[in-house]
Amino acid sequence: MPEYLAPGVYVEEVSFRSKSIEGVPTSTTGFAGLTRFGPVQYAGGPSSTEPRLITSFTEFERVYGGLEPLQIAGDERVNYLAHAARAFFANGGQRLYVSRVFTDNNSPPTPDPASAHTASLQVTLSDGSKATWRARWPGAYGNALVDVRLSRSKNLAFKYSADPSDILNRASWGVQLQRVKNGSVIELIRPLPADLSTLPKSNDPLTESRLYVVSVDSNGQQRFYSSAGGPAAALPDDLGNMQVYLVEMAVQVYADNGRLDSYTELAAHPDQHRHIGKVLEADHPEDENAIVWLDWTPDLTTDPFAPARLMKALRDAPKRLAGGNDGTAVPGPASFEGADADPDHAEVKATGLKALGEIDDIAIVAMPDMSGFASDDLIIDAAGRLIAHAETARYRIAVVDGPKNSSITQIREFRGKFDSSYAALYHPWIEILDPLVPTAPGIPPRKLLLPPSGFVCGIYARSDIQRGVHKAPANEVVRGLTRFEANINKPRQDVLNPEGVNCLRFFEGRGSRVWGARTMSSDPEWKYVNVRRLFIYLEHSLDKATQWAVFEPNNDRLWKNIRQTIEDFLLVLWRDGALIGEKPEQAYFVRCDRSTMTQNDLDNGRMICLVGIAPSRPAEYVIFRVGQWTADAKA
Structure with a gap:
C-alpha cells in the first residue's frame, strides 16, 4: 500500500482492465540428429554448444554444413x-x-580434442614454440584450407618538409609512429635497393631480421623489439634511405562445398583490437559461424617478438587442416536422446533431445535420422525416446517417420508399438532428385529417398501460419518431391487410417498431399492432431501468461481477473474458428470461484480455475446424401 506521510499531491498508476494473454508460437520446430559440422559438446571444445536457431537453409549450411553425405x-x-x-x-x-x-x-566425449575427430594444423614458430589451427567442431567438414596472407601498408616513413604546399610530405616521422599502436608489427627495409621495383609486395614472405614489434608503455614511450632481443628506443632516422611498412594479416578459410570466409586487418598481438586470436577464437569469434580458431597463448613478457614470429610462421605454413572425421560409429538411440545438463558443472551442457527440451519455444520435434538405423529394434527404440520426449515436455508434438521400404503389414506393426496423443506417424518415404548430382543430357537423374518428417514439419508450420493451429495439417500439398516411395490408394488407406497411420498420397490433378491428421493414440478424445495441438497451444499460453498470479492474494478479485483474462483469450479463438458453437457460451466456459475451490484449497494456497472448450474437429469424412426428387413433392 502506498504511504502518505506528508501533505501534497500524489499521482498513482492503477489498472482498470484484466491482464492479456499472448498466444505462444506453434510453428517453431526442433530437429535432433547427425550433421557434418556445427555446435556439439566435446571435451576441450567451445562452451557455446546450445542448439542454434536457423531461419533459412542458407543459414543451416553455414552453421551445420551442407547436404553432402556423412562418412562414418x-x-x-x-x-x-x-x-x-x-x-x-x-x-x-x-x-x-x-x-x-x-x-x-x-x-562420453573423449578428453583429448585431437582424438575427438576434430581437424587441426600445427604451426611451428622460429623459436620452436607452437600455434595450432583447430576446427571449432568435429567432423570432416573441418578439414578446411586456411590461407594466411599479408598486407603491407604504404610507407610510414616521411621526410619532414617546412613547405606548406608539399602536402604529401608534411607529416614528420614521429607523427607517423604515433599512429602505430602497441603490439603492431612493422617491417623496416634499410638500405633501399637500387631498383625500387624489387621492394616486397603485399603478400611477399617476411624476413625476421627486418621486423620489429612496437611496444608503447603507459607514458606513451615507444620501444621496438627485434629478433635480436632487447628493445631499441628509436629506429634509424635516415628516412631517405629506408621504407617502413605496417604489416597485417588476412585469413581466408575455404570449406569443401565452395564456402569462403574472409577476415581482414588482423594483428598478431593480444593487445590489438583485431588480434587474430580474438577474431578467430573458440568460444566467441567475430563470426559466430567461423570454421576454425587459432590456439596460441604466447608469453610476451619473455618474448615480446612473438607476434612477428607468428605472422611469418602462419604465412609460410601448410594450409590444410587434417584429422577431422564424422565418427567411427553411428550413435545409438541413447545418444539421440542425449543427457541432461549437469547443474554442478556449468560446462557440461545438455545434448540431443534433452538440449531441445531446454528451449521453451519449440512446439514440433523430429529425428530425421531415426529411420536410418540398421535394425528395426533400434528404430523402435529411437521412436519411443522421441515420443517420450514430447510427452515429458508436454507442450510439443513429435513427428515420427516409419521405417524405410515398409510394407502395409510392417508399418501397421510399427504403429502398434506405440500409444500416445503427443505423436503422429507418417508413411511412406519421399523420393526427390538428388540436389548434389547435376542433371546431364542422356543420363537418368539420381534419386534419393528421404523420411517424411522434414516435409511434414514444414507443412505443420505453413498451416499454422496461414490458417492457425486449430486447422488440421492435412489436405496440404507436399513440395519438392518427385513421387512417394509407395503408392497408397484408398483401399490401403482404409486399413491404415483407422490405426493412426497418416498417409501421403498422390491425386491426379491435385498433386501430392498429406492425407491424414491422426495421432498415435487409442483414446478417441485425442484422435486428431489439430485437437491435441490446439490444447497444447492453449495450455502453454495460459502457463506463460498467468505467471503474474503466483503469490497474489487468493480472493474474489484475483478470481475475477483470471476469469476475464482467459475469457478474452478464448473469445478470440472462437472468432478465429478454433472452437465450435454459435455463441461464445456454447464454445467455452471458465470457472474460478468457490465452486472450484474448497476451504482446504484456499488454506493450502491453491487457486483452481476450470476451463472447458469445444474444439473444432476436422471434417474427415465429407458425406453428401443424394436422392430422387419428384416435381410435385413437397420439401
Whole structure:
C-alpha cells in the first residue's frame, strides 16, 4: 500500500482492465540428429554448444554444413537431417532449432580434442614454440584450407618538409609512429635497393631480421623489439634511405562445398583490437559461424617478438587442416536422446533431445535420422525416446517417420508399438532428385529417398501460419518431391487410417498431399492432431501468461481477473474458428470461484480455475446424401 506521510499531491498508476494473454508460437520446430559440422559438446571444445536457431537453409549450411553425405566408419551415410532441414524450409517452415548429435557408441566425449575427430594444423614458430589451427567442431567438414596472407601498408616513413604546399610530405616521422599502436608489427627495409621495383609486395614472405614489434608503455614511450632481443628506443632516422611498412594479416578459410570466409586487418598481438586470436577464437569469434580458431597463448613478457614470429610462421605454413572425421560409429538411440545438463558443472551442457527440451519455444520435434538405423529394434527404440520426449515436455508434438521400404503389414506393426496423443506417424518415404548430382543430357537423374518428417514439419508450420493451429495439417500439398516411395490408394488407406497411420498420397490433378491428421493414440478424445495441438497451444499460453498470479492474494478479485483474462483469450479463438458453437457460451466456459475451490484449497494456497472448450474437429469424412426428387413433392 502506498504511504502518505506528508501533505501534497500524489499521482498513482492503477489498472482498470484484466491482464492479456499472448498466444505462444506453434510453428517453431526442433530437429535432433547427425550433421557434418556445427555446435556439439566435446571435451576441450567451445562452451557455446546450445542448439542454434536457423531461419533459412542458407543459414543451416553455414552453421551445420551442407547436404553432402556423412562418412562414418568409412561408410557413406545419407545426411538425412540436412535434407530434412531443406525440405522444412521449402514447405513453409520458418524457425528451426538443430541439436547436433556426435558421440561414438554412446560413450562420453573423449578428453583429448585431437582424438575427438576434430581437424587441426600445427604451426611451428622460429623459436620452436607452437600455434595450432583447430576446427571449432568435429567432423570432416573441418578439414578446411586456411590461407594466411599479408598486407603491407604504404610507407610510414616521411621526410619532414617546412613547405606548406608539399602536402604529401608534411607529416614528420614521429607523427607517423604515433599512429602505430602497441603490439603492431612493422617491417623496416634499410638500405633501399637500387631498383625500387624489387621492394616486397603485399603478400611477399617476411624476413625476421627486418621486423620489429612496437611496444608503447603507459607514458606513451615507444620501444621496438627485434629478433635480436632487447628493445631499441628509436629506429634509424635516415628516412631517405629506408621504407617502413605496417604489416597485417588476412585469413581466408575455404570449406569443401565452395564456402569462403574472409577476415581482414588482423594483428598478431593480444593487445590489438583485431588480434587474430580474438577474431578467430573458440568460444566467441567475430563470426559466430567461423570454421576454425587459432590456439596460441604466447608469453610476451619473455618474448615480446612473438607476434612477428607468428605472422611469418602462419604465412609460410601448410594450409590444410587434417584429422577431422564424422565418427567411427553411428550413435545409438541413447545418444539421440542425449543427457541432461549437469547443474554442478556449468560446462557440461545438455545434448540431443534433452538440449531441445531446454528451449521453451519449440512446439514440433523430429529425428530425421531415426529411420536410418540398421535394425528395426533400434528404430523402435529411437521412436519411443522421441515420443517420450514430447510427452515429458508436454507442450510439443513429435513427428515420427516409419521405417524405410515398409510394407502395409510392417508399418501397421510399427504403429502398434506405440500409444500416445503427443505423436503422429507418417508413411511412406519421399523420393526427390538428388540436389548434389547435376542433371546431364542422356543420363537418368539420381534419386534419393528421404523420411517424411522434414516435409511434414514444414507443412505443420505453413498451416499454422496461414490458417492457425486449430486447422488440421492435412489436405496440404507436399513440395519438392518427385513421387512417394509407395503408392497408397484408398483401399490401403482404409486399413491404415483407422490405426493412426497418416498417409501421403498422390491425386491426379491435385498433386501430392498429406492425407491424414491422426495421432498415435487409442483414446478417441485425442484422435486428431489439430485437437491435441490446439490444447497444447492453449495450455502453454495460459502457463506463460498467468505467471503474474503466483503469490497474489487468493480472493474474489484475483478470481475475477483470471476469469476475464482467459475469457478474452478464448473469445478470440472462437472468432478465429478454433472452437465450435454459435455463441461464445456454447464454445467455452471458465470457472474460478468457490465452486472450484474448497476451504482446504484456499488454506493450502491453491487457486483452481476450470476451463472447458469445444474444439473444432476436422471434417474427415465429407458425406453428401443424394436422392430422387419428384416435381410435385413437397420439401
